[in-house]
Amino acid sequence: MSAKSVVVALVIVAAIAAIVVSESALVGQSKTALARVPFIDVDLCTGCELCVETVPAVFQMDGDIAGVFDPEGADEQEIQEAMDNCPVEAISWQEQ
Numbered sequence: 001m002s003a004k005s006v007v008v009a010l011v012i013v014a015a016i017a018a019i020v021v022s023e024s025a026l027v028g029q030s031k032t033a034l035a036r037v038p039f040i041d042v043d044l045c046t047g048c049e050l051c052v053e054t055v056p057a058v059f060q061m062d063g064d065i066a067g068v069f070d071p072e073g074a075d076e077q078e079i080q081e082a083m084d085n086c087p088v089e090a091i092s093w094q095e096q
């Protein structure tokens with residue numbers, strides 16, 4: 001094996017190691033950190049839009065009722081405020 005072949009082999013090994021390390025780092029930063037997400041009982045929702053007005057990044061209207069648009073769109077405190085203000089208690093936490 002020539003010196004040039006050895007260098008090429010070392011470069012390839014280093015590149016593979018870098019990819020493995022970066023993939024490991026990404027796994028540690030996964031967005032699956034939420035232990036619970038908001039859930040809307042569509043049978044209870046009256047479509048008053050209060051939750052949408054309170055946290056529009058999380059709740060959006062889906063026709064005549066509200067839906068969860070992005071469960072990670074706000075922190076838990078803001079989502080809890082929308083839950084507490086729902087006049088028919090249609091929003092609850094769902095464990096992941």
Ligand code: SF4
Pocket residue numbers: 040044045046047048049050051052065066085086087088089090091
């Ligand atoms: S606040 Fe409650 S009733 Fe009003 S739209 Fe949101 S989930 Fe439905």
